[in-house]
Amino acid sequence: MxxxxxxxxxxxxxxxxxxxxxxxxxxxxxxxxxxxxxxxxxxxxxxxxxxxxxxxxxxxxxxxxxxxxxxxxxxxxxxxxxxxxxxxxxxxxxxxxxxxxxxxxxxxxxxxxxxxxxxxxxxxxxxxxxxxxxxxxxxxxxxxxxxxxxxxxxxxxxxxxxxxxxxxxxxxxxxxxxxxxxxxxxxxxxxxxxxxxxxxxxxxxxGVDGFAQLCGAAEKTWNATLDIMGWQAEPTGLGVVLNRAIPAFARREMRQAMAEMLAPQGFGIADVDRFIFHPGGAKVVDAVEGALSLGEGSLATERAVLRDHGNMSAPTALFVLDRCRKAGLMPLTVLSALGPGFTTSSLTLRCPA
CATH class of the missing domain: 3.40.47.10 (Thiolase/Chalcone synthase)
Known part of the structure; x- marks a missing residue:
């Protein structure tokens, strides 16, 4: 979508x-x-x-x-x-x-x-x-x-x-x-x-009276990837499904996926001033940073949230967004996360100077 x-x-x-x-x-x-x-x-x-x-x-x-x-x-x-x-x-x-x-x-x-x-x-x-x-x-x-x-x-x-x-x-x-x-x-x-x-x-x-405008949204779900991440029902509750291949998958797939999500909005990867990612783990952050050719340390805020809170699943990307907005958001920012499906989701944010 x-x-x-x-x-x-x-x-x-x-x-x-x-x-x-x-x-x-x-x-x-x-x-x-x-x-x-x-x-x-x-x-x-x-x-x-x-x-x-x-x-x-x-x-x-x-x-x-x-x-x-x-x-x-x-x-x-x-x-x-x-x-x-x-x-x-x-x-x-x-x-x-x-x-x-x-x-x-x-x-x-x-x-x-x-x-x-x-x-x-x-x-x-x-x-x-x-x-x-x-x-x-x-x-x-x-x-x-x-x-x-x-x-x-x-x-x-x-x-x-x-x-x-x-x-x-x-x-x-x-x-x-x-x-x-x-x-x-x-x-x-x-x-x-x-x-x-x-x-x-x-x-x-x-309206335009907030700290960021939501001006675009996209998702990409890969075929035959249901076993990468999720839950399995067990007698005592939900058991985690977590494939060790996630960092390698992100490094291999995220650049093309991001380009596909941004293109209908009229943007390319190079147009984005700041990517904000859900820090799924240290290796995932490294993989995404490499996939998009971001400078080393570009995702320092993501690493700081992971350090202080761990991966909290869905809320984690918003913890990163909160720290970034307090430091001052860049004019064109893309918020993104990977999740079960296996799916990547993105939001394009316009932020006032």
Whole structure:
């Protein structure tokens, strides 16, 4: 899906993390006790903790909670409680920054793939924030790491389709709830070295009065790539699917994909002043930097977010966008992420000087 959009603006952006901070050294120690005893090759693979580019991440629960086997029901209960709290906090902060009230919101786009909530999170949030009873609800599941970009693009399209409307976009992911201690494999070791929990929210509305205009959106999904990234249903919850070939795939495919996404908008790679990427991991950041021939260190902000928070799935790209906007966005910026599908999603942003 590729399209040119009439400008709508991002009025505000808020990011949130849960309060339980885990250092990478503590993550390795915990994983050694939880996974190492059942995985004979753990010590050889444990170098991933030093190479992941992560120093800290924030978790939905204290680390001791993860030391005991958890049922699907227990994980679901934590997801509902913590994800709702992060949703409400991030949404309230985004609305306050935009100078708006919950009653001003016409539509809510919610993106989350790490838990199941029916009724969905925005419906549950109505008990805490006074959204109107006629607010349009658009919950989206299954986008994974690409969800922050794809969800924000969807919010922009809804705002464009109904001129004058205000759209709230919220994404919440609690990746830590997918921790498996039994039957763990290499993907589980990588995930415990890489993933954290977090949320982000944006307010989007037509016009040019925000910090960035959403002027184009595109996606590309590759054929026969369903096994690269995603979830598999298990008796105790969601088990991670994470292919080690992702960095090589990104290095090989991202340049052509980006050129294809930008061309219908009248741009080439060289026209973009700044690419902002979802930092899926240290090797993925390196691969994207190389694929687009960006200068070494061009994605330093991405690496800093990965260092401080880990890969939080969908919200992570918005954490990077938030840091970039505080430092000053470049005039033509492209926000992009890779996610299950296997899909890359991009948003073209026009930013005032």
């Amino acid at each position: 590729t399209g040119q959009m009439e400008p709508v603006s991002i009025l505000s952006l808020a990011t949130e993390t849960p309060p339980h901070v885990l250092s990478q050294a503590e993550a390795l120690d915990a994983a050694r006790g939880l996974i190492g005893r059942n995985f004979g090759d753990f010590e050889r693979l444990s170098t991933v903790y030093a190479n992941a580019g992560v120093q800290f991440r924030q978790l939905a629960m204290p680390v001791d909670w993860y030391r005991s086997p958890r049922t699907l029901q227990e994980r679901a209960a934590v997801y509902l409680a913590v994800a709702l709290d992060l949703f409400v906090t991030a949404a309230a902060r985004a609305l306050a920054e935009a100078g708006l009230r919950a009653e001003d919101v016409d539509a809510i786009v919610t993106v989350s793939s790490t838990g199941i909530a029916t009724p969905s999170l925005e419906a549950r949030a109505m008990a805490h924030l006074p959204f109107r009873s006629d607010v349009a609800r658009v919950p989206v599941f299954g986008l994974g790491c690409a969800g922050g970009v794809t969800g924000l693009a969807l919010a922009g399209k809804l705002a464009r389709a109904a001129p004058g409307s205000t759209v709230l976009f919220v994404t919440v992911e609690l990746c830590s709830l997918a921790l498996r201690t039994n039957n763990a494999d290499k993907a589980d070791i990588v995930s415990t070295a890489l993933f954290g929990d977090g949320a982000a929210a944006c307010v989007v509305r037509g």
